Amino acid sequence: MMWQDFIFMIGSSLSIVFLAPTLRDTDAQVPLATSAPSMIIGGVYAFTFATLGMTFSAAGALAACFMWTLISFFRAPRSPYNQSHAVGSFRDRFELFCLDAQYWVDRKRHRNSIPLDSYVSADTTSSIASQAE
Structure with missing residues (x-):
């Protein structure tokens, strides 16, 4: 048993501990x-560690992968395509x-086709600033 296997496992376990509050936070x-x-x-890390015979590291990386999967399922912001979609x-x-x-x-594929309503015009910004004064 290699000591590096335990070090990688500990690192993955710490990432799981640090990701848990994000998963619990509904906001x-x-x-x-x-x-x-x-x-x-x-x-990929889990697969690579498993092929190297580093069982503990593979398990830790797989657990971190699972946490990120849960975060992507439950904590991704709603896109404009699904604002009204009830979950x-x-x-x-x-x-x-x-x-x-x-x-x-x-x-990512069409970077130049960002909707114009995603930005605030300079006129709107100056009118908001003048209203605040």
């Missing part, structure tokens, strides 16, 4: 741009996850 919103890559990386059952959450993932991929 938390973690973008898919953060949770999806972390989920994939955790899965209840696991199936609803899975459909919401798929819609958010599709929206995220579309935005």
Whole structure:
């Protein structure tokens, strides 16, 4: 048994401890741009550690991957495509996850086609500032 196996397992366990409050916080919103890559990386690490015979490290990385999966399912912010979508059952959450993932991929693929209503015009900003005075 290699001592490095335990070190990697401890690191993964700490990440699970640090991610738990995010999963418990119902107001938390973690973008898919953060949770999806972390989920994939955790899965790749788990596979890599398993092929190296580092069982504890693989289990820890798989657990971290699972935590990121839960965060991406339950704490992703709603995209403009699904603002009115009511979330209840696991199936609803899975459909919401798929819609958010599709929206995220579309935005990454078409960076120049960001809707204009996503930005505040300079005129609006100056009028808000003058109203505050």
